[in-house]
Amino acid sequence: MIEHQDTIDFSHVPKSQGLNTGTKFILVIGVLMIFAIGGASAFSSGYNHMWPDTHTMRMDLGSMPK
Numbered sequence: 001m002i003e004h005q006d007t008i009d010f011s012h013v014p015k016s017q018g019l020n021t022g023t024k025f026i027l028v029i030g031v032l033m034i035f036a037i038g039g040a041s042a043f044s045s046g047y048n049h050m051w052p053d054t055h056t057m058r059m060d061l062g063s064m065p066k
Contacts, residue, residue: 019027
């Protein structure tokens with residue numbers, strides 16, 4: 001497969017160039033969106049709720065109509 005073994009240099013490991021700017025930007029935006037959605041969910045969890053709810057239907061499950 002490889003004709004000239006002496007032309008391949010295995011004496012050093014190639015250095016990675018790391019993540020490019022676009023990938024870093026998308027990563028940061030994604031992490032910020034995760035926290036924003038979690039924060040919005042946490043802050044709006046009590047909106048329009050009454051605890052304890054006095055309007056909850058309380059039905060005896062043992063005497064359900066047939």
